[in-house]
Amino acid sequence: SQKIEQNSEALNIQEGKTATLTCNYTNYSPAYLQWYRQDPGRGPVFLLLIRENEKEKRKERLKVTFDTTLKQSLFHITASQPADSATYLCAFMTTDSWGKLQFGAGTQVVVTP
Amino acid sequence: GAGVSQSPSNKVTEKGKDVELRCDPISGHTALYWYRQSLGQGLEFLIYFQGNSAPDKSGLPSDRFSAERTGGSVSTLTIQRTQQEDSAVYLCASSSRTGYSNQPQHFGDGTRLSIL
Numbered sequence: 001s002q003k004i005e006q007n008s009e010a011l012n013i014q015e016g017k018t019a020t021l022t023c024n025y026t027n028y029s030p031a032y033l034q035w036y037r038q039d040p041g042r043g044p045v046f047l048l049l050i051r052e053n054e055k056e057k058r059k060e061r062l063k064v065t066f067d068t069t070l071k072q073s074l075f076h077i078t079a080s081q082p083a084d085s086a087t088y089l090c091a092f093m094t095t096d097s098w099g100k101l102q103f104g105a106g107t108q109v110v111v112t113p
Numbered sequence: 114g115a116g117v118s119q120s121p122s123n124k125v126t127e128k129g130k131d132v133e134l135r136c137d138p139i140s141g142h143t144a145l146y147w148y149r150q151s152l153g154q155g156l157e158f159l160i161y162f163q164g165n166s167a168p169d170k171s172g173l174p175s176d177r178f179s180a181e182r183t184g185g186s187v188s189t190l191t192i193q194r195t196q197q198e199d200s201a202v203y204l205c206a207s208s209s210r211t212g213y214s215n216q217p218q219h220f221g222d223g224t225r226l227s228i229l
Contacts, residue, residue: 004155034217034218041222043117043204043220043222044156044204044218044220045220046217049217089155099146099161100146100158100161101146101156103155103157105153105155
């Protein structure tokens with residue numbers, strides 16, 4: 001069956017360090033991958049999108065990689081700040097399910113001063 | 114408003130009652146989605162509307178769940194004869210253009226539904 005896995009354990013990191021989150025998938029052939037941020041009591045907010053033929057995408061302090069061989073995406077927050085503390089969700093869209101995003105359960109990031 | 118608006122923000126009801134949840138998408142967005150998020154879980158797809166096409170209802174968990182979108186804008190998710198397992202946050206999202214282009218989805222802050 002199709003599965004998306006994100007580390008369920010919270011990532012605790014010191015301010016200024018780089019946070020790296022992992023999103024693994026099985027039995028998918030995603031065409032697109034998106035990363036969202038979700039704060040408590042709020043809806044997810046879109047951060048980055050990467051296509052299957054792209055290896056890396058950057059936006060300010062954020063970087064996403066997409067390795068279709070390893071079936072994995074990595075999400076990096078460089079020079080992390082306490083304001084980056086949130087839950088980060090990865091989501092896939094496949095060519096046989098256009099319009100429908102399949103979400104992982106998310107990884108909580110806690111950045112301490 | 115500029116974003117996706119959902120109402121009510123919280124709903125507490127007794128088991129067996131019907132509930133209606135409302136979503137106002139961003140103006141001009143042709144695609145509208147409903148998701149469900151249980152505590153500590155990822156988002157579970159429920160239903161997807163795209164323009165005037167028939168909605169994709171493949172994620173609705175039972176026939177107690179239904180949704181409609183009037184005039185290509187506002188959507189209502191209805192849950193009949195609610196059960197305790199229906200307790201969750203129901204999120205609505207909208208996006209521009211069609212499913213063949215991967216547009217970001219813009220989410221509302223959800224309706225937190227509690228079934229007693």
